[in-house]
Amino acid sequence: MCAITLADVEVRVVVFTLWENRLQVLLRPLDSTDHWSLPGLPASREHSLEETAAECVEALTGQNEIYLEQLYTYGEPDRQPDSQLISVAYFALLAASSLSSDRIEQAQAAWHPVDQMPELVWDHAEILTYALRRLRYKLEYSAVGFELLPDTFTLSELQHTYELILGEKLDKRNFRRRILEAGIIEPTSGRRSGEGRPAQLYQYRPDAVAEVKARRLFP
Amino acid sequence: MCAITLADVEVRVVVFTLWENRLQVLLRPLDSTDHWSLPGLPASREHSLEETAAECVEALTGQNEIYLEQLYTYGEPDRQPDSQLISVAYFALLAASSLSSDRIEQAQAAWHPVDQMPELVWDHAEILTYALRRLRYKLEYSAVGFELLPDTFTLSELQHTYELILGEKLDKRNFRRRILEAGIIEPTSGRRSGEGRPAQLYQYRPDAVAEVKARRLFP
DNA sequence: CCAAAAGTGTTCTATGTACACCCATGC
DNA sequence: GCATGGGTGTACATAGAACACTTTTGG
Structure with missing residues (x-):
């Protein structure tokens, strides 16, 4: 008591x-x-x-x-x-x-x-399982993926992040269209060169991050 | 400390x-x-x-x-x-x-x-506002509306419940189709008579309630 | 010049939305 | 028989899914 x-x-x-x-x-x-x-x-x-x-x-x-x-x-x-x-x-x-x-x-x-x-x-495996479920669920509707990436990143890197977390392959063209239409990232002046054609670097729009926070799906 | x-x-x-x-x-x-x-x-x-x-x-x-x-x-x-x-x-x-x-x-x-x-x-108005938001949000994807109704109910009653909570009119035919296709309620043998044509009474399928609980969108 | 990754549009399918009339009953 | 709420289907628009080739660079 x-x-x-x-x-x-x-x-x-x-x-x-x-x-x-x-x-x-x-x-x-x-x-x-x-x-x-x-x-x-x-x-x-x-x-x-x-x-x-x-x-x-x-x-x-x-x-x-x-x-x-x-x-x-x-x-x-x-x-x-x-x-x-x-x-x-x-x-x-x-x-x-x-x-x-x-x-x-x-x-x-x-x-x-x-x-x-x-x-x-104890029950920490349960907590982890739930966290993973929420993370996957959240990726599908709110594009938090870039929180796991450095300040600038390529669209391919972002897509690989999504594929890793969701555990499935995504279509490149559909992925790019959706992400860009959502308006949460914007191209920077930089490019990343490596093997193959250099890639456009993107960053998340700071005002979009503010919008997402303002929405507060969970307070 | x-x-x-x-x-x-x-x-x-x-x-x-x-x-x-x-x-x-x-x-x-x-x-x-x-x-x-x-x-x-x-x-x-x-x-x-x-x-x-x-x-x-x-x-x-x-x-x-x-x-x-x-x-x-x-x-x-x-x-x-x-x-x-x-x-x-x-x-x-x-x-x-x-x-x-x-x-x-x-x-x-x-x-x-x-x-x-x-x-x-204190902050109870904030808690209430959030609860209301979650309730509305939840109605849209998980059909908890019938929890506010007695064991058996008509589809019109269920629709009025949704309209009250969401604060907007819904289309009768679309509402019925969605709810029935979701398979969470089933007709009973009963009917409700009052003014106008008697209405089919429905109940939620107990196994569907179990399914929803098993999904545990929030644990 | 070739390997390797970046970038780009269109068609089809499914899902959701708008909408108007007949039906069964009580009075 | 008429007023009252119950019940039903279809056409259209929008969103999502499937799909293959060209472009740019480094070695």
């Missing part, structure tokens, strides 16, 4: 990134087991839940301008024995270019491909 | 119903102000958050088989001075037939039409 207080509440974050051509998730080892857990921080009285989630990602990666969205709040008795009762789960998207791995190693954290997950503690 | 514990956490529920041909929300007066608040209960160590939300609705309405879905978790410093810091918000749909108003009166609670909201405390 004890009341529930903030010491019973934590924030957990599912951090996605693209690395070595795979969608990966940041995990931390749990002491005294060979299981891994989603990184988290206890909730605090001074900061909002979203600020705490951002802090958690920054502490591990050094990034503080990231895409962050609340997922769901888990609160069943005994879901995390010996840890907080209530987890407010977020998911985050991190641009691959910006993985300063020093802090990650210090925290003994590591990236794991989503298709080769190690054993996770 | 005090830690946050369960005493800082509550569940709030936005309970919708149809009554007198209007979409209404259940509110409770806040002592010592002329403002109203969303009904809620403190989180507990013995029950899941969803169970607590269900309990909260049952305590006021006597109903325990209702549609319930987690909305969002609000946790900003000072968002609810003199009350819990963190609110896990749910929304609930209640069949209009089942409004036993005794308990509601005992709790001094009352139904308020969504288009004539009184002043709400």
Whole structure:
């Protein structure tokens, strides 16, 4: 019959990134087991839940301008024995270019491909599965894909990002048409040369990012 | 720097119903102000958050088989001075037939039409606005409308429900075709007679309800 | 000149939208 | 028999899906 207080509440974050051509998730080892857990921080009285989630990602990666969205709040008795009762789960998207791995190693954290997950503690596998579902679902209607890419990118890179996350091949012409008609990215003056014909570089329109945030499908 | 514990956490529920041909929300007066608040209960160590939300609705309405879905978790410093810091918000749909108003009166609670909201405390207006947005959004792709109706209903009643919530007129033939093709309701043997030609009564297919729950767009 | 990736339009299909009349009953 | 709400089909527009070749560069 004890009341529930903030010491019973934590924030957990599912951090996605693209690395070595795979969608990966940041995990931390749990002491005294060979299981891994989603990184988290206890909730605090001074900061909002979203600020705490951002802090958690920054502490591990050094990034503080990231895409962050609340997922769901888990609160069943005994879901995390010996840890907080209530987890407010977020998911985050991190641009691959910006993985300063020093802090990650210090925290003994590591990236794991989503298709080769190690054993996770408690209900964290469930949280991860849900985060992945939401990420895929969100890609289909809101074009958050570029949050995983550096500031400028080619349309092919963007398409490969989508294909990796959705796990299926997409038609090049249809993909380009849809993305460009949505008006969320614009060409820059740059080009990327490599093998083959050089590609136009694009960036997301800052005002489009503001529009998407203003829509707030989830507040 | 005090830690946050369960005493800082509550569940709030936005309970919708149809009554007198209007979409209404259940509110409770806040002592010592002329403002109203969303009904809620403190989180507990013995029950899941969803169970607590269900309990909260049952305590006021006597109903325990209702549609319930987690909305969002609000946790900003000072968002609810003199009350819990963190609110896990749910929304609930209640069949209009089942409004036993005794308990509601005992709790001094009352139904308020969504288009004539009184002043709400703290950020509860924001929570309500979001709940309404999610309800409308959800109607468009998942046919939860019948949760607001009694066990059997006519297609016209269902359409009126949709029109009330969405705030726009719908085409009768298109509405019927879409709902029937979705396969979530089936005709019963009953008919409703009143003025005009008697109407076929429908019920939702119990297995379809199970399917929808299995899909779990939000876990 | 050839390998390698970038870039570009059109046809077809499916889905959604607009729209008007007959039907069964109670009074 | 008439007023009242219940029930039905079709033509059109729009959005999405399938599909193959030319272009530009580096080696």
